[in-house]
Amino acid sequence: MDSLAFDPNENRRSRHQALDHKYEIWGSVRADVIKRTGLERQETRILQPNHVFLMNLKGTACRGEDIVDGRRIAFLPRRAGSIIFMPAGSDWNGWDEGDATASYLLVSIEKGFADEVFAGVARHRPAALPPSIGFRDGTIELALQRIALELKQPDSISAAMVESQAIQLFVQMFRLNGVYQEPVKGGLSSFDLKRAVGMIAALSDGRPTLADLAKEVGVSRFHFWRAFKQSTGMTPHAFIAQRRLEQSADMLRSTNLSATEIAMECGFSSSSHFTTAFKRAFGACPTEFRRKCRI
Numbered sequence: 001m002d003s004l005a006f007d008p009n010e011n012r013r014s015r016h017q018a019l020d021h022k023y024e025i026w027g028s029v030r031a032d033v034i035k036r037t038g039l040e041r042q043e044t045r046i047l048q049p050n051h052v053f054l055m056n057l058k059g060t061a062c063r064g065e066d067i068v069d070g071r072r073i074a075f076l077p078r079r080a081g082s083i084i085f086m087p088a089g090s091d092w093n094g095w096d097e098g099d100a101t102a103s104y105l106l107v108s109i110e111k112g113f114a115d116e117v118f119a120g121v122a123r124h125r126p127a128a129l130p131p132s133i134g135f136r137d138g139t140i141e142l143a144l145q146r147i148a149l150e151l152k153q154p155d156s157i158s159a160a161m162v163e164s165q166a167i168q169l170f171v172q173m174f175r176l177n178g179v180y181q182e183p184v185k186g187g188l189s190s191f192d193l194k195r196a197v198g199m200i201a202a203l204s205d206g207r208p209t210l211a212d213l214a215k216e217v218g219v220s221r222f223h224f225w226r227a228f229k230q231s232t233g234m235t236p237h238a239f240i241a242q243r244r245l246e247q248s249a250d251m252l253r254s255t256n257l258s259a260t261e262i263a264m265e266c267g268f269s270s271s272s273h274f275t276t277a278f279k280r281a282f283g284a285c286p287t288e289f290r291r292k293c294r295i
Contacts, residue, residue: 024151026159028113029166031151033057035103045093046086051109053169054084055144057293058253059102066094068131078134080253081141081246085132085173088114092131105148109166117167129173137176138242141249142282143168149292175233187231188224192217196228200240210236245281248274252290259286 023032035058036042044066046052058080066073069091078084078096086092088111143165150158188196196213213236214224228236248266251257257265263274279285284292 022151024154024158026150026162028110029147029159029162030108031147031162032106032108033103033148033151034106035101037101041095041097043093043095047089047091048086048108049088050111051088051114051170052084052086053105053107053109053140053144054086055105055141056080056082057103057105057148059099061096061098061102063098064094064096066092066133068092068133073133076134079250081136081250082134083132083137083140083144084134085129087129087131090131092133105144105151107144107147107166107169109169113163113166114170117170129170129177135176136246137172138246138281139172140169141246143172145282145292152292188217188227193228193231196224196236200243208240241277242281244268245278248278248286249282249289252286253293262286 020035021032023030046054056078060080061078061082063077064075066075068086075094075096078098084092146165147162150162187193195216199208199213199216210221210225213228214221217224219227225236228234228239232239234242244266248262248268251262251265252259255262259274260271263271266274268274268277275285278289282289
């Protein structure tokens with residue numbers, strides 16, 4: 001288990017006034033939560049023989065530099081909920097600056113555990129997954145949040161829960177990267193898909209119409225709906241709904257707005273609709289989610 005050792009002072013060196021570090025190890029999975037206050041700048045250097053997931057729990061990294069396996073990656077601001085995945089053996093280093101108070105969850109999973117889980121399924125190998133920095137995905141965020149909750153309140157069956165969530169992490173990473181999917185035929189080009197997703201992200205209420213999106217790409221509404229689903233595995237409506245939920249989770253972590261105010265801000269028709277959709281996605285109602293995030 002020495003290979004899972006994680007020292008936040010070494011792996012994420014920073015100038016800070018206070019540091020709180022808590023961790024638990026469940027067999028092949030280790031989870032660390034690191035909280036810092038008085039943060040100015042932090043440097044990253046992670047090179048482990050294990051697969052690593054890192055998620056911002058609180059605070060925004062506004063600027064910085066990321067270098068993965070010797071290649072510079074364009075830096076994008078990382079808010080609470082942003083996720084980083086580094087497959088076993090990848091070398092990630094760089095620096096970032098942002099909010100004075102920040103916290104992170106790091107989940108390290110032994111390579112042998114992942115290989116054993118997917119043994120016999122030749123095309124489903126974690127080694128085939130590429131590094132990914134600063135992405136968002138509701139399924140992966142939910143699995144990581146559940147691991148964080150086990151870290152806060154461990155019991156005799158935490159290991160079973162944590163290992164099941166670790167499997168969910170890899171399954172979703174496979175799906176996001178299309179490792180075992182056939183190439184999509186008839187979907188949007190990468191350029192048009194980026195334009196559509198950019199339009200969804202640019203609108204504050206997250207509710208562009210199907211006609212708006214189709215017009216942006218220059219196709220009919222029916223063609224856009226079919227091509228978008230083929231490219232993403234989700235209908236435009238489902239994609240926008242997921243974005244609204246991710247936005248609401250960010251606001252529950254980082255603001256003191258009420259759940260009703262957040263529901264309206266994120267475009268939900270009512271607070272009850274928001275509560276139902278949020279609980280279905282994250283396994284907890286908005287107020288409970290906020291409380292657990294701030295423990």
